[in-house]
């Protein structure tokens with residue numbers, strides 16, 4: 001694979017569009033909606049999520065936010081909520097015409113983070 005995942009996701013612009021669609025999906029998903037309606041600062045979470053996905057997919061800028069465990073600690077997030085968030089992300093990738101290879105790569109990254117997010 002010649003290009004980094006970051007490039008294949010459309011760089012910062014592509015990832016920003018993706019994160020916007022993911023947040024909109026979360027706000028319309030009955031399983032996780034209230035989590036995001038009650039978030040302290042959704043605009044901050046949006047900016048940090050763009051940074052996180054850019055940096056984590058091989059983009060040029062560092063992620064300046066908190067680690068996944070510190071963010072989600074105390075939320076008591078369930079397995080069902082985790083799967084709902086992953087599904088929203090994969091659906092948003094379909095909506096943005098991203099390919100199966102990119103979806104598999106993103107899924108592998110998300111799955112690797114579950115121990116820092118579920119019931120921590």
Ligand code: HEM
Nearest residue numbers: 032035039040041044045048049052065077081082085110
């Ligand atoms: C699947 C992997 C996940 C990743 C990569 C991820 C990533 C992030 C990031 C980067 C932020 C922004 C942090 C900040 O504002 O500094 C965030 C915030 C947040 N996450 Fe997650 N997250 C994941 C799963 C989940 C799940 C399953 C839930 C529960 C439904 C959840 C609920 C939240 C909430 C509510 C916030 C906002 C916190 C606040 O500002 O009050 N996340 N997440």
